[in-house]
Amino acid sequence: MKPQFIYGVNYPWSTDGQTVFYGLDFGRNVWGSHLGVTTRRDAIARDFAEMAALGFVVARWFVFCDGRAGIVYDDRSLPAGLDEQFFDDVDAALEIARAAQMQVVFVLFDHHWLFRGIHHAMPDPITGDMLDARLPEGRTRELLSQEGHDALFDHVVVPFVRRYGHDGARADLKECIFAFEFMNEPDFIIDEWERDRSRRVRRAVPFAAFAVAVARFSTLVHACTPALVTLAAARADNLWAWDDDALGLDVLQLHAYPDSPHPGDVDPVVTPARTLDVSREVILGEFRSAAPLDESIEQTLAGGYAGAWPWSFSGTDSYGRLPLEALRRFGARHPHLVNPRFAAAEG
Numbered sequence: 440m441k442p443q444f445i446y447g448v449n450y451p452w453s454t455d456g457q458t459v460f461y462g463l464d465f466g467r468n469v470w471g472s473h474l475g476v477t478t479r480r481d482a483i484a485r486d487f488a489e490m491a492a493l494g495f496v497v498a499r500w501f502v503f504c505d506g507r508a509g510i511v512y513d514d515r516s517l518p519a520g521l522d523e524q525f526f527d528d529v530d531a532a533l534e535i536a537r538a539a540q541m542q543v544v545f546v547l548f549d550h551h552w553l554f555r556g557i558h559h560a561m562p563d564p565i566t567g568d569m570l571d572a573r574l575p576e577g578r579t580r581e582l583l584s585q586e587g588h589d590a591l592f593d594h595v596v597v598p599f600v601r602r603y604g605h606d607g608a609r610a611d612l613k614e615c616i617f618a619f620e621f622m623n624e625p626d627f628i629i630d631e632w633e634r635d636r637s638r639r640v641r642r643a644v645p646f647a648a649f650a651v652a653v654a655r656f657s658t659l660v661h662a663c664t665p666a667l668v669t670l671a672a673a674r675a676d677n678l679w680a681w682d683d684d685a686l687g688l689d690v691l692q693l694h695a696y697p698d699s700p701h702p703g704d705v706d707p708v709v710t711p712a713r714t715l716d717v718s719r720e721v722i723l724g725e726f727r728s729a730a731p732l733d734e735s736i737e738q739t740l741a742g743g744y745a746g747a748w749p750w751s752f753s754g755t756d757s758y759g760r761l762p763l764e765a766l767r768r769f770g771a772r773h774p775h776l777v778n779p780r781f782a783a784a785e786g
Contacts, residue, residue, distance in 0.1 A: 445617070445746030446736075446776045447497030447544070448490055448761070449725055451753060452504075453483055459755045462549075464532070465502050466509030466525035469560035470571060475508070475528035480535070487539040490752055492784035493763065494770035494777030497617050498536065499544040499724065499748055502529075503595075505551040506578050507558050510595055516559060517580065517590040521598060526609075533603070533612040540778055542617035544669065547596065553577040553628045554639040576642045582652055583644060597659060604663030616666045621656045624673040624694060625649060635674055650686060657687025671724045675705045675715065682717040690745060691717060692724030708735045712743040722746035727758050732765035733772075740773075 453460045453476075460474060467473045476483055490498060503509055509528075513519040536543050551557065556573045580587035603613045626635045630643035657668045671692035672678050681691055693715070697706040705715075708728050712721045722745045728735040732749060739747040754760035770777040771785065 443745070444740055444776055445497055445722060445748075446495055446773075446778075447499060447617075447722075447746055447748040448493075448495045449748055449751040449753075450486065450490065450498040451501045451546075451751055452755070453479065453486065454753050454755050455479065455482060459753075461755075462501065462504030462507045464500070464508075465528040466522045468508035469506075469558050471560070473524050475524055476531045476535070477524070477527050480531055483532070484535045484538070486752065487535050487541060488780070491539040491541055491778045491780035493761075493766045494781035495541065496776075496778050497542050497544060497746070497748070498752070499546060499620075500532070501546045501549060501623065502599075503547055503552075504549045505554065505557045506548075512559070513590075516574070517587055518594045519590070520594045526602060529599075529602075530609055530612065533609070533615040537612065537615045540780060542615055544618045544620055545616060546620040546623050546671075547599075548622045550622060550624050550627045550637070550640075551577075552622070553579055553582075553642070553644065554637070555641040556639075577640070579642045579644070582648060583642070588652065592655060592659075596656065600659050601663050603666075605665075607663070613664055613666070616664065618667040618669045618690070619656070619660050619664075620669050620671060620692075621653050623671055625670070626673040626677050632677065635677070646680065650683070653686045653688070661687065669722070669724070675707075678715055678717050678721070682719055688719065691719045691721045693721055694725040695723065696725075696727055696750075697729065707742070707744065708738045710742065712745075720745040722748065724748050725750045732762050733769040734765075736769050737772075 453464055463474045465475050509525045510518050511520045511522050554577050555575055557577050559572050559574045581591040601607050602609050603616055627637040628640050628644055630645045636643055660666055660668045667689040669690050669692055670681050670688055671694055673694050693707055695707050707723050723739050727750055736747045749761055770781045
């Protein structure tokens, strides 16, 4: 049974201080190189040791992002399998998390999956050399056609989830996965949600089609693993849609950046979870606030949220790195919620 409040952080992708490894942490990439966890294991282990020392018990980590690494595609540009380095990288990631007494939330896909112009490797029809191409409609077929849907699940999603399931080849790592998340912030790719839909999405997905994928994913995870299933809403107005029992989600996420408001957004830091009008527990899965970070987390704890995961440990965007002293203040006040490594680091 999960604790009442999950103290986590976004570790969406790793960085060495110069390169941002968005979508490159797991498997070979479309440019023909391998920059995954196993190539930088010591550095990533140091990141997890630092997160544990700050008290975090969960790290939210993106896997395939826009499909640029980890997946092998056939001559129709549909998923044909996972590349030979993918599981080595995931195994290493979970071993690192276990050593730090942490768990991982694996976010399989980013909504960038449907952005026009994303990178894709295609063979030259004459030479056979792999070329860096651009997909004009993103990877829409995986969600909009039965052929693509089945290819994505049969060759990518099912092997990934089952490996870390009860009977999987690495069942010893199954307890290191707190939750699986099908896609980050799908609000921006849903056809009916015109107000939220990204201008970079040329061909959006009807909600019903996306719901089929989420329900299939939830059924798989629940059948094979002890992990929870979650999904992150970028907009509070859309939380209700993900609360449908048919989707099989265990816990919802809400993302919030009150310094860049959008119509319908709320500030969860001052909005109790019970007022969101959903039946499931809600984790503040991504957030930054103008208030001191420890005070914001205190308010979400008092407001009945099931967790608060600030953005981001990696610090690779305009929000920068997290304020360490604020995190230490929260950990000192709530020793029962934080990683055991916190007390050792503070002592």
